[in-house]
Amino acid sequence: xxxxxxxxxxxxxxxxxxxxxxxxxxxxxxxxxxxxxxxxxxxxxxxxxxxxxxxxxxxxxxxxxxxxxxxxxxxxxxxxxxxxxxxxxxxxxxxxxxxxxxxxxxxxxxxxxxxxxxxxxxxxxxxxxxxxxxxxxxxxxxxxxxxxxxxxxxxxxxxxxxxxxxxxxxxxxxxxxxxxxxxxxxxxxxxxxxxxxxxxxxxxxxxxxxxxxxxxxxxxxxxxxxxxxxxxxxxxxxxxxxxxxxxxxxxxxxxxxxxxxxxxxxxxxxxxxxxxxxxxxxxxxxxxxxxxxxxxxxxxxxxxxxxxxxxxxxxxxxxxxxxxxxxxxxxxxxxxxxxxxxxxxxxxxxxxxxxxxxxxxxxxxxxxxxxxxxxxxxxxxxxxxxxxxxxxxxxxxxxxxxxxxxxxxxxxxxxxxxxxxxxxxxxxxxxxxxxxxxxxxxxxxxxxxxxxxxxxxxxxxxxxxxxxxxxxxxxxxxxxxxxxxxxxxxxxxxxxxxxxxxxxxxxxxxxxxxxxxxxxxxxxxxxxxxxxxxxxxxxxxxxxxxxxxxxxxxxxxxxxxxxxxxxxxxxxxxx
Amino acid sequence: xxxxxxxxxxxxxxxxxxxxxxxxxxxxxxxxxxxxxxxxxxxxxxxxxxxxxxxxxxxxxxxxxxxxxxxxxxxxxxxxxxxxxxxxxxxx
Numbered sequence: 001x002x003x004x005x006x007x008x009x010x011x012x013x014x015x016x017x018x019x020x021x022x023x024x025x026x027x028x029x030x031x032x033x034x035x036x037x038x039x040x041x042x043x044x045x046x047x048x049x050x051x052x053x054x055x056x057x058x059x060x061x062x063x064x065x066x067x068x069x070x071x072x073x074x075x076x077x078x079x080x081x082x083x084x085x086x087x088x089x090x091x092x093x094x095x096x097x098x099x100x101x102x103x104x105x106x107x108x109x110x111x112x113x114x115x116x117x118x119x120x121x122x123x124x125x126x127x128x129x130x131x132x133x134x135x136x137x138x139x140x141x142x143x144x145x146x147x148x149x150x151x152x153x154x155x156x157x158x159x160x161x162x163x164x165x166x167x168x169x170x171x172x173x174x175x176x177x178x179x180x181x182x183x184x185x186x187x188x189x190x191x192x193x194x195x196x197x198x199x200x201x202x203x204x205x206x207x208x209x210x211x212x213x214x215x216x217x218x219x220x221x222x223x224x225x226x227x228x229x230x231x232x233x234x235x236x237x238x239x240x241x242x243x244x245x246x247x248x249x250x251x252x253x254x255x256x257x258x259x260x261x262x263x264x265x266x267x268x269x270x271x272x273x274x275x276x277x278x279x280x281x282x283x284x285x286x287x288x289x290x291x292x293x294x295x296x297x298x299x300x301x302x303x304x305x306x307x308x309x310x311x312x313x314x315x316x317x318x319x320x321x322x323x324x325x326x327x328x329x330x331x332x333x334x335x336x337x338x339x340x341x342x343x344x345x346x347x348x349x350x351x352x353x354x355x356x357x358x359x360x361x362x363x364x365x366x367x368x369x370x371x372x373x374x375x376x377x378x379x380x381x382x383x384x385x386x387x388x389x390x391x392x393x394x395x396x397x398x399x400x401x402x403x404x405x406x407x408x409x410x411x412x413x414x415x416x417x418x419x420x421x422x423x424x425x426x427x428x429x430x431x432x433x434x435x436x437x438x439x440x441x442x443x444x445x446x447x448x449x450x451x452x453x454x455x456x457x458x459x460x461x462x463x464x465x466x467x468x469x470x471x472x473x474x475x476x477x478x479x480x481x482x483x484x485x486x487x488x489x490x491x492x493x494x495x496x497x498x499x500x501x502x503x504x505x506x507x508x509x510x511x512x513x514x515x516x517x518x519x520x521x522x523x524x525x526x527x528x529x530x531x532x533x534x535x536x537x538x539x540x541x542x543x544x545x546x547x548x549x550x551x552x553x554x555x556x557x558x559x560x561x562x563x564x565x566x567x568x569x570x571x572x573x574x575x
Numbered sequence: 576x577x578x579x580x581x582x583x584x585x586x587x588x589x590x591x592x593x594x595x596x597x598x599x600x601x602x603x604x605x606x607x608x609x610x611x612x613x614x615x616x617x618x619x620x621x622x623x624x625x626x627x628x629x630x631x632x633x634x635x636x637x638x639x640x641x642x643x644x645x646x647x648x649x650x651x652x653x654x655x656x657x658x659x660x661x662x663x664x665x666x667x
Contacts, residue, residue, distance in 0.1 A: 082629075100634050103649060109660045110600065110653030115592030117634040119625035127629075141634065144651075 005219070006054075006132070006168045009047025010040065011388055012237025012424070016222040017213055022193040024166040025217070026159040030175045031198030036209055036230055037172040038063070038071070040198070041134035043234045044170060045095045046077045054131035057082075057124050058097040059117075062137030065097035075234050082124070098124060102144060114141065114154045118161050125167055132168050139173035155191050175199075193217040198228065211237055229423065233381050238423030239450075254365070254400055255299075257291030257324075260470040264446055264455040269427055271364075272398040273450070274391040276421050278405040279431030283442055284461055284468075285404035288429070289367040290319040290326060291468055292402050296365035297329035304363035305337045306354060308373035312337040315369075323467040336361040347378035347386045355393060366394055371403040371421065387421045426450040431461065434482050441482035444470060460486065585614040585665075586643035592636040593622045600653035601637035608657050608664065617642075639664075 005019035014020045021027045021044075031037045045056030058079065060068050065081035072079040078094040100117065121133060135158070142151045155171075162169040175197070195214040200207055209228040213221040227238040253267035262268040269275055269292070277285045286307075293303040305326070307315055315337075316326050329335035338357055345353065358366065368390070374383040387403065394401035405421065422428045427449040433440045442461040446454045459470040460482045473482055481489050589605060591598035602618070609616070621628040621636055628634070641648040641664060650660050 098629070099632060106649045106651055107660065107663050108651050110604075110655030111597050112635045112637060112652045113592065113595065113597060114634065115595065115636045116590060116621050116628045116638065119592070119621035120629040120632075120634060123625035123629040126625075144635070 007047075007052060008044045009051050010043050010235050010237065011385055012226065013040075013211070013235070015388075015392060016211070016224075016226055016237060017194070017196075017216055018219050018221050021168055021170065022217060022219075023168050024163055025168065025193035026155075026162045026191075027168070027170045027194040027196065028192040029170055029172045029196045029198065031172070032175050032200045034207075035175075035198035035200040036211075036228055036235055037198055038068070038136050039075070039230060039235055040196075041136050041170050041172055042068070042072055042077060042079065042095065043075075045132055045134055046072075046075075046093075046234075048132045049093050049095065055128050056095055056132035056134065057121075057128055057130045058095050059100050059121070059133065059135045060097055060137065061100050061102070061135065061140040064101060065099045068097050068136075075232065077234075096124075096128065100141070102141060108144065111150070112145075113150070114157065117141070118157060121161065121167075122165065125165055130167060132170075133162075134170045134172070136172050137174075138171045142173075152191065159192065199225070227423065236384075236423065255292075255295040256288070257293075257295035258288070258468050258470060260459070261288075261444070264457070264459065264470070265427070265449055266453045266455075269400055269402075270451060271400055272395060273400060273426035274394065274424065275400070275402040275427040275429065276405060276425035277402065277429045277431065278407055278422070280407050280433060283431035283433060284463060285406070285431060286315060286369050287319065287322055287324070287463065287468060288431075289369050289402050289404055290315070290324045293335065293365055293367050294319075294324045294326060294329070296400075297326075297332070297334040301334070301364035302362060303329065303335045303365045303367070304357060304361050305335065305367045305369070306357065307337070307339050307369045308342050308371075309339075310369075311339045321465065322463045323465055336363070342373050342377040345377070347374065347382040350374060350378070351386050351389060354390060358393070358397070358399070362397075363399055366399050366401045368401070368403045370406045372405040372407075384421065388424050391421075391424055422447070439483045439485070441486075443473070443482065584643055585609075585612060585641070586617075587614060587664075588617045588619060588640045588642055590619045590621055590628065590631075590633045590636050590638045590640070593620060595636075597653045598637045600655065601639065604654040604657040605639065608654070608661060 004023045005014075005017070005021065006023040007014050007020040008017075029037050029040055042058065045058055048054040048056045058065075058068065063071075065079070069079040069081065072095070079097050080094045082096045082098040098120070100120075124130065125133065142154065145151050145154065158169065158171070161167075171192070192215075194216045197212045197214050199210045199212070201210070209230065210225045211228040212225045213223065215221075224239075229236045229238060252271045253262070253265075253269065254271050255262050255268045256265065275292075277288050279285050289305070293305055296303045305312070305315075319326060326335060326337075330337060336357070340350075340353065342350075354368070371383070371387050371390075374386060377383075378386070390403075391401060403421065403425070428447040430445045430447050432443050432445070434443045435441075442463075444459045444461045446456070448454075458473050460473050462469050462471055471486070473486065587605075587609075589601065591602065605616070619627055619633075621633060635651050637651070637653060639650045639654065639660075641650075648663055650663055654660050
C-alpha cells in the first residue's frame with residue numbers, strides 16, 4: 001500500500017521527508033524545549049491553508065491559545081483562539097487554536113481516557129473542513145495517564161481517528177530527558193507512521209537546532225541530521241541536498257571553467273550539484289556562470305543559460321571581452337539561452353517556465369543569472385522556495401545548476417533568498433570588492449563546497465582579454481593585498497629576490513676563491529714537504545755512506561797493524 | 576450560616592463516552608455518592624454530542640463537573656474510590 005504525502009510547505013522539510021508527511025496518518029514530532037516543535041506545527045497549518053487550500057486546527061495542551069497567537073504573530077501568522085462562533089474554513093487564513101490545557105484545579109480520581117478529545121476533534125474537523133490537525137504538547141495530557149499501557153492505547157486510538165477521518169495529524173511531545181527516570185515517549189515512535197526528532201544544542205554565541213527524520217513509513221527519507229533554522233518567516237531546513245548524494249556514486253567533477261578555481265575546489269564542481277555565486281553588482285558573477293557553461297559546451301555537453309532582465313546578446317558581448325565566446329555553442333546547438341522578463345508572472349509560473357525550458361533542451365549544465373531577480377517580483381520567501389525547488393528538480397535530472405545572486409546591501413546576510421539558497425546549495429562562492437589604495441579589486445572566497453576538500457583562501461579574480469584568472473593574494477600584516485598593491489608587493493619581492501641571489505653568488509664566489517687559494521697553498525706545502533723529505537733522505541744516505549767508509553778504514557788500519565790478534569805482546573816483548 | 580431545612584442546591588454534569596467501562600464505573604460510583612442527597616444531574620455522552628465536548632472543553636472522559644454551588648469544580652476519572660471525591664464534590 002502506498003501512502004500519499006502531504007506537503008508541509010516548510011522549506012526543506014518536504015525534501016528530507018521525500019514529499020511531506022504521510023497523508024491521513026499520525027506523525028510524531030519530539031524535541032527539547034525550544035527546539036521548534038510548536039513553530040513546526042503552526043507553520044504546517046499556515047502553509048496548509050495559505051498554499052494548499054487545506055484548513056487546519058491547532059490544539060494546544062501546554063500554552064493558552066492567546067500565547068500561541070502572540071507567538072505566531074512574531075512570524076506574521078494569524079492564530080485565533082477557538083470560539084463557538086468560529087467561521088468556517090480558517091477565515092482569512094487564520095488558524096483556530098483550541099485550548100486543551102488541563103486545569104490545575106482538576107481532581108483526578110480513577111481511570112479515564114481521551115474519548116472527549118477525539119469527540120472534540122471530530123466536531124472541530126467537521127466544522128472547519130480541516131485536513132491538518134496539530135496536537136501540540138500532547139505529552140502534557142498523556143502524563144495524566146499513569147499507566148504506560150493506557151498511554152499506548154490512547155495513541156493508537158488517535159492514530160485510528162487520523163486514518164478514519166483522513167486528517168493528517170501531527171503530535172508534538174517533549175523529548176525524554178537523557179538518563180531521566182521518566183520513560184518518556186520513546187514508545188510513541190514505534191506506534192506512529194512517521195517520527196521526526198528536533199534537537200536544540202547550546203552553542204557559543206547562540207544555539208544550534210537540528211531536525212532528523214527517524215521514520216517515514218512507506219517512503220524513503222533522509223536519515224541525516226539537518227540544520228533547522230528559525231527565521232522571521234518560520235522554519236527553514238538546510239543541507240537538504242546532502243542526503244541524496246548518500247545514495248549516489250561518488251560524484252564526478254566538472255570544470256568551473258577557471259583552472260585555478262577547479263584546483264581550489266579540489267577538482268571542480270560536482271556533477272549534478274548546485275552552486276551559488278553571490279556578490280555585489282559588478283563582481284563578475286555572470287562571468288563565472290559564463291565560464292562554467294562555456295566549459296560544459298566545450299566538452300560537448302548541453303547547456304542552458306537563463307538570464308533575467310538582460311538579453312543574451314548583451315551577456316555574450318560582455319563575456320567576449322574576457323575571452324569567453326558563447327555564440328559558437330549556440331550555433332552548434334549545444335547551448336540554449338533565454339532572457340526572461342521578470343514581472344507579470346507569479347513564482348509558480350516562473351518555476352514552470354524554467355522547467356519547461358529544461359525539459360525542452362535537456363541540459364547538463366544550467367545557469368540562472370541572477371536568481372535574486374525574482375526577489376523583487378514574488379517576494380523573498382517565494383523566491384527562496386522557488387530556488388529550492390529548482391535545485392531539487394535539477395538534482396533529480398543530474399543537472400549541475402549554477403545560480404547567481406545579487407547582493408544589494410553590503411551586509412548581505414539579511415538577504416533571505418541568499419540565506420536560504422546558500423544553506424541548500426552544495427557550493428557557495430562569494431565574490432566581493434576589496435578596496436585598497438583607492439582601487440577596487442575582485443576577491444573570490446569559497447564559503448563552502450560540500451564533499452570537496454576546498455581551499456579557504458581568498459583569491460583575487462583578475463579579468464583580462466585572455467580570460468579569467470585567479471591569483472594569490474598577499475597577506476601583509478594580516479591585510480590582503482590585491483591589484484596594484486599586489487603588483488607592488490610582487491615587484492618588491494622580485495627585487496629582494498634578486499638581491500638575495502646576488503649576495504648568494506658573491507658568497508659562493510668568495511668561497512670558491514678561498515678554496516682555490518688554500519688548495520694552491522696546500523700544493524706548495526706539499527711540494528716543500530717533498531723537498532724536505534728528499535733532503536732528509538739524501539742526508540741519511542750521506543751519513544750511512546760516511547759511516548760505512550769509516551768502518552772500512554778502521555778495518556784496514558787494524559789489518560795493517562796486526563794489532564788486535566795478540567794485543568798483550570805489545571807490552572811483553574817488543575823492545 | 577443559617578441552619579435551614581434546604582441544603583444548597585447541588586447541580587452536576589457528567590461527561591461520559593458511550594458505555595465504556597470507565598464511564599459506567601463513574602456513573603455507578605456517582606449514584607452511590609448522591610444517594611439521599613438532593614441534586615440535579617445532567618449526563619452528556621460526548622460520542623453523541625461531540626460539539627459539546629469541543630465547546631465545553633472536555634477532552635478526557637469521564638469528567639464530572641459541579642455546576643452549582645459555585646465555584647465550578649471538575650473531577651476527572653471513574654470516581655474511584657467514591658469517598659475520595661466527596662470532599663471536592665461537597666466542599667467550597
